[in-house]
Amino acid sequence: MTALILYIVWASLAFGWRTIEQRRRTGDSGLRLHAQPNTPQWWAKIGFGVAILVGFAAPIAAVAGLPNINALDTTWLHTAGIAVTLIGVLLTFAAQYSMGESWRIGVDPEERTELVTAGAFRLVRNPIFTAMLITATGLAMIIPNVISILGLVALFVALEVQVRLVEEPYLRTVQGAEYRAYAQSAGRFAPGIGRIR
Secondary structure (H helix, E strand, O other): OHHHHHHHHHHHHHHHHHHHHHHHHHOOOOEOOOOOOOOHHHHHHHHHHHHHHHHHHHHHHHHHOOOOOHHHOOHHHHHHHHHHHHHHHHHHHHHHHHHHHHOOEOOOOOOOOOOOOOHHHHOEOOHHHHHHHHHHHHHHHHOOOHHHHHHHHHHHHHHHHHHHHHHHHHHHHHHOHHHHHHHHHOEOOEOOEOOOO
16 A cells, blocks of 8 residues: 555656646646657657556555565565655656756657756756656565566666657757767766766
């Protein structure tokens, strides 16, 4: 039940609150969910959808009696998972706040926004996605069943597709040399790792 409550809090902050706040600040929700079928953005959107549904289904399945994976079913791992999840929730909130009015879900190739390199973005180019992975990892630690592990894998794959095949090409085109210089100093998901040479 703890995992379900934490998941609902995280999803409400990450998607609900942030969308409402973006509309309040700018008059625009920030949602860019349209994508042509069979494009990388479309596949990433499908992957995100699967990850979100599976993330919600995992704690429900646990409450319904789906057993945890034996090797991962330890009290210390569950307890650490609560701490990791809470850190992920806070980091998601902080990273989204750092984006200010440039916050978006999805990419509109015709849109031009300011390149955000301050706050959480100084060290990592995708801190929101990093925070999402931390949150999903924590949830999988709390309830390490097959569904939560599949949700974590689905999220990781969706993020890789979104970042490498959608957002990075878009930012290279739109921001040019400014993005290339930034990408040489900030890691993709972790400080110093995945810098573009």
